Amino acid sequence: MSSAAHGNPWVAVRPDDDVAQLARRVSSAHRTFLEGAERLPTVRPGGDSIRSVVLDSWRRSRSSGVDPDGFGDAVDLDGLELHRYRAAHPIALIRPVVRKLLVEDAAEAGLLVAISDARGRLLWVEGDSKVKDRALAMNFVEGADWSEDRVGTNAPGTALALDHHVQIFGAEHFSRAVHEWSCSAAPVHDPISGQIIGAIDITGGPRMAAPEALSLIRATVAAAESELRLHLLDSPRPPSDSAARLQVLGANRPTLTREGERIRLSQRHAEILLLLADHPEGLSSDHLAMLLDESELDPVTVRAEMSRIRKLLGPTSLGSRPYRLLMDLETDVGEVRRALARGDAAAALRAYPGAALPRSLAPGIEEIRAELRGRLRAALLTTGDWRLFSRWTSSVEGRDDIAAWTAYLASLDRHSSMYAQVKSQLLLLDRKLGI
Numbered sequence: 001m002s003s004a005a006h007g008n009p010w011v012a013v014r015p016d017d018d019v020a021q022l023a024r025r026v027s028s029a030h031r032t033f034l035e036g037a038e039r040l041p042t043v044r045p046g047g048d049s050i051r052s053v054v055l056d057s058w059r060r061s062r063s064s065g066v067d068p069d070g071f072g073d074a075v076d077l078d079g080l081e082l083h084r085y086r087a088a089h090p091i092a093l094i095r096p097v098v099r100k101l102l103v104e105d106a107a108e109a110g111l112l113v114a115i116s117d118a119r120g121r122l123l124w125v126e127g128d129s130k131v132k133d134r135a136l137a138m139n140f141v142e143g144a145d146w147s148e149d150r151v152g153t154n155a156p157g158t159a160l161a162l163d164h165h166v167q168i169f170g171a172e173h174f175s176r177a178v179h180e181w182s183c184s185a186a187p188v189h190d191p192i193s194g195q196i197i198g199a200i201d202i203t204g205g206p207r208m209a210a211p212e213a214l215s216l217i218r219a220t221v222a223a224a225e226s227e228l229r230l231h232l233l234d235s236p237r238p239p240s241d242s243a244a245r246l247q248v249l250g251a252n253r254p255t256l257t258r259e260g261e262r263i264r265l266s267q268r269h270a271e272i273l274l275l276l277a278d279h280p281e282g283l284s285s286d287h288l289a290m291l292l293d294e295s296e297l298d299p300v301t302v303r304a305e306m307s308r309i310r311k312l313l314g315p316t317s318l319g320s321r322p323y324r325l326l327m328d329l330e331t332d333v334g335e336v337r338r339a340l341a342r343g344d345a346a347a348a349l350r351a352y353p354g355a356a357l358p359r360s361l362a363p364g365i366e367e368i369r370a371e372l373r374g375r376l377r378a379a380l381l382t383t384g385d386w387r388l389f390s391r392w393t394s395s396v397e398g399r400d401d402i403a404a405w406t407a408y409l410a411s412l413d414r415h416s417s418m419y420a421q422v423k424s425q426l427l428l429l430d431r432k433l434g435i
Contacts, residue, residue, distance in 0.1 A: 012169035012209035027171040054172045061152035061174040077143040091198040094224035101220045111204040118196045120147030120157045138177045155185035156201040162342045169209035182209040186221045191229040246331045250353035282322030291364030345379040386411040
């Protein structure tokens with residue numbers, strides 16, 4: 001049965017659901033998925049399968065290597081570093097609105113309200129003190145990384161991954177440690193640039209997965225973004241001006257844009273920044289050296305490069321032991337990944353001018369490059385859209401892609417002139433590659 005037939009696919013618990021029965025069925029689906037079965041048992045009385053938004057998130061979590069049984073210590077920012085980072089972050093401007101609309105009532109209702117940055121790091125966790133103590137068991141604390149890549153399916157992390165509001169009910173969480181909780185979350189955007197700057201989440205029992213909880217979150221986000229817009233009108237420098245963006249895709253020289261300034265980067269500095277953005281948990285000097293060079297760089301060389309990057313970014317933008325970013329750094333690689341995560345192959349292709357740092361031989365960069373191209377190519381091949389095939393096969397990345405040319409041909413009308421042209425090109429490519 002279609003999602004439309006059952007209503008909003010982003011809502012976890014519908015008014016007519018038997019919550020206890022739903023919990024049993026979702027838990028069964030979770031066990032089945034972890035056992036490797038492709039067909040999941042039904043989890044709705046109407047007979048439809050687990051929500052696609054959850055199943056897709058489980059698949060991403062598994063692909064990211066998230067351990068559903070091992071939560072570990074995911075706190076990567078605390079003490080003075082956390083205090084400074086929160087104070088400088090633009091999402092701090094909306095905290096008074098969130099406290100007024102959510103936190104004041106949450107403390108009496110046995111709930112938690114969390115505000116995260118764009119990478120999923122929890123900056124504030126407020127609400128019922130006893131519930132906060134219980135949440136320690138799953139490491140739902142300030143400074144912890146709750147990105148989907150780190151802890152698996154969860155409302156704030158998945159909302160950021162998809163750039164969409166979402167609810168996660170009980171065993172829909174990938175980690176078993178979170179199965180007694182339910183939550184609703186939505187991303188917060190800079191009202192001028194449209195970039196994600198963080199997320200707002202409300203966590204508690206099953207009723208946090210009901211439609212009214214999601215409506216409350218969405219209303220709070222709307223109020224928060226309106227508050228941000230007012231601050232922009234009153235301030236000569238909007239919050240987004242302090243956000244940095246790294247561009248590494250395509251043949252052009254990599255650049256870093258920060259506070260309105262466009263900085264051309266050396267390949268080594270671009271490699272390091274992309275690797276740090278890809279590992280928000282941080283990298284030891286040895287691990288970073290291994291990702292930069294197969295023969296492993298001398299630690300002194302790594303420290304020297306990090307010192308230069310610290311001068312470039314500012315003294316409070318880079319942490320050490322392990323090396324990690326203490327600032328929000330958007331990347332064009334991340335933009336492509338977000339489009340792929342929400343199933344928008346066309347947007348992903350538009351955001352992909354070419355390979356990531358194509359001249360780099362660093363092992364860690366080669367892995368990112370191969371992963372991004374592979375995911376984009378796989379998404380394109382499932383669309384059946386001749387327009388996307390046309391764009392891909394005319395690019396440097398796709399011009400020798402036999403599978404894409406074959407799919408392109410299959411998508412065309414046999415009687416069209418384009419069909420003959422594509423067929424001719426495919427034959428030439430067959431001869432060229434000796435297939």
